[in-house]
Amino acid sequence: MILLALVAVPALGAVGAYVHREEGYRTAWLVAAAVAHLAIVSLVWVTRPDPALAGWIAAEGLGLLVLTVLSLLFLAAAMYTVGYLRHESPRGGRLFVTCLLTFLGAGSLVALSQHLGLLWVGMEATTLSVAPLIFHRHDRRSLEAVWTYLVMSSVGIALALLGTFFMATAQFSAPAADRPLVLADLVRSAQRLDPAWLKAAFVFLLAGYGTKMGLAPMHTWKPDTYGEAPPLVGALMAGGLTSLAFLGVARTTQVVEAAGLGSFAQPVLVGFGMISLVLAAVFVLGQSDLKRLLAYSSVEHMGLLVLGLGLGGVGAYGSALHVVNNALAKGLLFLAVGNVALATGTASTAETQGLGRALPVSAALLTVGLFAATGSPPFGPFLSEFMILRAALSGGHVVLALVVIGLLVTVFGGMALRILRVVHGEPSQQPRGDTEGIWLIAAPLALALAVLMLGSYIPEPLERVLGQAAAALGGRAP
Amino acid sequence: MTSLASLLLTGVVLTDFAILATSRMSTCIRAIGVQGLILATLPLALHPGWSLHTLGLAAGTAVVKAVALPWFLAWAIREVNVRREVEPLVGYVTSVLVGAVAVAVSFVVAPKLPLPDSHGTLLVAVALSNVLTGLIVLTSRLKAITQVVGYLMLENGIFVFGLTQTQRVPFLLELGVLLDVFVGVFVMGIVVFHINREFDSLGSARFDEGGRR
Numbered sequence: 208m209i210l211l212a213l214v215a216v217p218a219l220g221a222v223g224a225y226v227h228r229e230e231g232y233r234t235a236w237l238v239a240a241a242v243a244h245l246a247i248v249s250l251v252w253v254t255r256p257d258p259a260l261a262g263w264i265a266a267e268g269l270g271l272l273v274l275t276v277l278s279l280l281f282l283a284a285a286m287y288t289v290g291y292l293r294h295e296s297p298r299g300g301r302l303f304v305t306c307l308l309t310f311l312g313a314g315s316l317v318a319l320s321q322h323l324g325l326l327w328v329g330m331e332a333t334t335l336s337v338a339p340l341i342f343h344r345h346d347r348r349s350l351e352a353v354w355t356y357l358v359m360s361s362v363g364i365a366l367a368l369l370g371t372f373f374m375a376t377a378q379f380s381a382p383a384a385d386r387p388l389v390l391a392d393l394v395r396s397a398q399r400l401d402p403a404w405l406k407a408a409f410v411f412l413l414a415g416y417g418t419k420m421g422l423a424p425m426h427t428w429k430p431d432t433y434g435e436a437p438p439l440v441g442a443l444m445a446g447g448l449t450s451l452a453f454l455g456v457a458r459t460t461q462v463v464e465a466a467g468l469g470s471f472a473q474p475v476l477v478g479f480g481m482i483s484l485v486l487a488a489v490f491v492l493g494q495s496d497l498k499r500l501l502a503y504s505s506v507e508h509m510g511l512l513v514l515g516l517g518l519g520g521v522g523a524y525g526s527a528l529h530v531v532n533n534a535l536a537k538g539l540l541f542l543a544v545g546n547v548a549l550a551t552g553t554a555s556t557a558e559t560q561g562l563g564r565a566l567p568v569s570a571a572l573l574t575v576g577l578f579a580a581t582g583s584p585p586f587g588p589f590l591s592e593f594m595i596l597r598a599a600l601s602g603g604h605v606v607l608a609l610v611v612i613g614l615l616v617t618v619f620g621g622m623a624l625r626i627l628r629v630v631h632g633e634p635s636q637q638p639r640g641d642t643e644g645i646w647l648i649a650a651p652l653a654l655a656l657a658v659l660m661l662g663s664y665i666p667e668p669l670e671r672v673l674g675q676a677a678a679a680l681g682g683r684a685p
Numbered sequence: 686m687t688s689l690a691s692l693l694l695t696g697v698v699l700t701d702f703a704i705l706a707t708s709r710m711s712t713c714i715r716a717i718g719v720q721g722l723i724l725a726t727l728p729l730a731l732h733p734g735w736s737l738h739t740l741g742l743a744a745g746t747a748v749v750k751a752v753a754l755p756w757f758l759a760w761a762i763r764e765v766n767v768r769r770e771v772e773p774l775v776g777y778v779t780s781v782l783v784g785a786v787a788v789a790v791s792f793v794v795a796p797k798l799p800l801p802d803s804h805g806t807l808l809v810a811v812a813l814s815n816v817l818t819g820l821i822v823l824t825s826r827l828k829a830i831t832q833v834v835g836y837l838m839l840e841n842g843i844f845v846f847g848l849t850q851t852q853r854v855p856f857l858l859e860l861g862v863l864l865d866v867f868v869g870v871f872v873m874g875i876v877v878f879h880i881n882r883e884f885d886s887l888g889s890a891r892f893d894e895g896g897r898r
Contacts, residue, residue: 324854328861331869338872342879350880354829357873361836362823368862369816369843375850379801387853401799 209247209256210264210319213274216243217312224304233304234289240308241278241285244315248278252668262389263322269457269527269676273450274318276534279657280446281311283650284439287542290646291439294549302339309336310443317451323371323388326455330367330419333448334360340440341432352431359428360419367415367455370408374462377404390458397465405466412459413475419452420509421502422479423486430490433502434554438545441498445505445541446534453512453530457680460516464681469519476517481610483510488614491621497544497554500625501537504580507618508533508588514611515595516680522598523682527673528665529591533580535658536588540576542651543569546643547629556625561634568643570630572651577626579658581619587661594685690730694811696723697845698788701818704834705784706777708769713834714758717841721750724844731808731848738856745860746844749867754837761874762830765881775825787817805849815842829877833870840866 220240224233251266252275258265266274288307313332320326342353375387377400385392393400418425433441463472487507494500508529515526546569547562548554563570579586592615599608665673674684700720704713725747728739762768775783795810815838822835847854847862 322858324858325861328858328865331865335865335868335872338876342876345879350876353876354880357869357876358823358832358836361869361873362820362839365836365839365843368840369846372843372846372850375853376800378853387850403799 208259209251209254210259210266212247213244213251213315213319214312216240216247217308217315221305221308221312224308225301228301230292233301234285234292237285237288237304237307238282240311241282244311245278245282248275258321262386262391263325264316264319265321266319267675268672268679269454269530270318270321271672272527272530272676273454274315276450276531277311277314277318277447280443280534280538280654281307283538283542283654284443286646287439287442287545287650290644291437291545291549293644293646295437303343306336306339307440307443310340310447314447314451318454321390323374323390323393323458326458327364327368327371330416330451330455331364333451334364334419337440337444337448341436343437344435348431349435352428352435356428356432359425363415363418363425365415366411366418370411370413370415370459373404373408373411374459377401377408390461393462394465397462398467400462400466402466402468405463405468406471409459409463409468409472410475413456413479416452416455416459417479417513420449420456420512421506422509422513423483423506426483426486426506426509429506430494430499430502433505434496434499436498438498438541438548441501441545442538442541445501445537449505449509450530450534453509456513457516457526461679461681464519469681473517473519476513477607478517480510480512480514480517481607483507484514484611484614488617488621491618494621494625495556497547497556497559497625497629498541500556500622501540501544501580504540504618504622505537507614508537508580511592511595515591515598518595518598518602518604519680520598520601520682521685522595522602523680524673524677524684525591525594525598526682527676527680528594528661529588531669532587532591532658532661535654535661536576536579536586539572539651539654539658540580542647542654543572543576546647546651547573549647556629559629560632561629563630564634566643568648568652572648572655573626574630575655575659576651577622579655581622582615583619585659585662587658590662597685687730687733690727691807693723693727693730694807694845696720697811697841698814701788701815701838702781702784704822704838705781705818708773708777710762710768710828710830711759713831714755714762717758717834717837718751718755720838720841721752721755722747724841725751727845727848728851732851739851741856742851742859745863749863750837750841750844753867754870757871757874758830758833761877765878767828767830767881773826775821780821780825783821784818787821788814791817800849808845808849812842812846815839815845817842829873829880833873833877836873837866837870 217240220236224236227233310333313329316329317326338357342349380401381396381399421429483506487503491503512526515522547559550566551559582588582592596608700716703716725743728742732739791813792810796806819835819839823832
């Protein structure tokens with residue numbers, strides 16, 4: 208029951224917000240649903256409810272982690288929305304809040320589902336609910352962005368559906384009592400799945416959900432989309448949507464590992480990870496728009512996630528932790544960039560220089576976000592990236608580890624160059640209006656504190672769930 | 686596999702070629718509607734028992750793929766007043782030839798795949814041909830509406846593949862998939878509508894001339 212409420216509450220909120228004509232009520236629905244959602248998620252952590260819907264829905268391991276960061280990130284984004292809507296009102300007003308809440312409901316469904324088909328249905332719903340949020344400005348560039356996003360995501364998700372059907376076909380040789388596409392049954396009789404169909408399923412699911420994650424070379428929708436989307440939508444996409452898609456990849460990998468085909472999956476995952484890292488490092492250097500810069504940073508982190516998954520061992524634990532860290536750090540960065548964009552009317556680095564004096568808090572948050580997202584100590588991502596590197600070293604991939612370090616340093620250099628100029632450079636213009644109100648500051652600040660805490664202290668319950676997630680993926684805690 | 690089912694599956698491949706060969710959007714949309722209708726009758730032909738599950742699947746498919754989506758696409762081209770595809774990246778003759786190769790490859794590959802029962806082979810072959818021809822249309826056409834049709838062909842191919850699994854996949858899930866496809870195309874249609882307002886033409890490739898970068 209509790210688990211179903213996680214989908215029902217946002218859905219109710221979505222309807223409630225749509226009914227109201229007044230914006231104040233709509234944002235009230237948004238914040239109320241976000242708070243309620245987080246409260247239910249906390250309840251799930253405390254009570255650990257049993258699986259629902261005949262085992263189709265359960266909160267465990269990586270799914271619970273993704274659900275939790277999604278809920279936290281959404282509350283931050285909801286609070287930010289209150290401040291954001293005071294400065295800029297998107298066209299199609301009513302739909303804005305409704306789509307946000309639909310995204311939360313569909314995302315919760317993905318995080319909870321233990322059935323690969325249900326996971327697909329939820330994933331497609333998240334894709335679609337985000338689309339109207341991207342083109343809320345209805346101008347040329349945002350239409351171009353949303354079309355690229357829709358076509359690429361739809362084709363990707365269609366391939367993932369085909370992969371899901373392949374997975375069901377692979378089950379023909381499994382015991383007849385096994386429920387089709389239910390994760391627990393797939394893993395239990397993984398050895399009896401047909402290997403040819405299972406491999407095909409893995410390839411298609413990775414290609415499909417990898418497109419949604421934005422793994423290179425399927426990342427081409429990302430810069431345009433993140434560049435055009437409002438900052439809070441960018442935060443939800445880079446922190447939430449990508450984590451959900453990674454969950455899809457991880458679930459598939461889990462089955463493949465259990466079937467003893469790890470030697471087939473791992474090189475593919477490592478390969479995609481490295482391509483993404485290289486591509487991100489190359490393109491970060493040439494970006495002159497803050498949000499597009501963050502898009503390439505996101506490609507980098509998606510690469511790290513599948514790299515850790517492919518390396519296994521401590522790497523799987525590192526990936527699970529990195530899901531949390533990346534979501535918090537990306538949320539922080541997008542919201543901080545949002546403040547800059549609200550104040551100056553642009554996210555172009557050339558026109559937003561030297562904001563340290565005019566926007567002291569946002570500039571500080573931006574700096575913190577920079578160091579957090581590039582994996583510098585003492586922030587959380589440093590820890591998880593370190594674990595992924597350790598997995599590479601202990602697996603004997605010294606050259607790989609060195610290349611990864613080189614690429615991470617390159618991305619750091621590229622991002623620091625741009626972002627520090629925004630903070631410290633010569634002021635190029637006087638920002639319009641005050642964008643350091645409490646709503647616009649509190650949300651990124653909370654995310655900054657969380658990502659800082661995870662760098663030095665991981666609470667015991669979180670550690671346990673991380674261990675479970677890693678064990679399910681064939682890894683182990685350090 | 687009854688002979689009726691084989692006939693229907695042949696019809697699916699024929700509609701693919703109709704779409705590959707034409708420049709008229711109304712023909713494209715009519716063909717995709719016919720394809721949807723054939724898909725709706727397929728479960729009935731394949732599983733003559735006619736359980737509630739099969740009937741529901743057939744009805745849902747008919748409503749979404751044979752009526753709602755073609756009607757919506759037809760509304761969209763009327764509203765934005767486009768009739769023809771502008772010169773596609775790949776000519777019509779070439780794309781028909783490439784499509785023929787794709788279909789041939791599918792029919793060669795399908796029997797080699799390990800399947801629980803032999804009568805699924807034709808389904809898999811048609812499914813793969815549809816997925817491949819859908820991808821050809823998606824990548825070679827410039828108009829946004831034609832790309833939506835390509836996406837639908839891709840989805841239809843996956844639907845045909847799913848028919849090998851109907852007895853195993855629960856009905857509610859199939860409804861979820863149908864609903865997602867419907868909403869997906871609906872959202873795409875809305876975007877197409879706005880693109881047209883903004884650009885006075887439905888060419889998604891023309892974006893690149895928009896003075897960006």
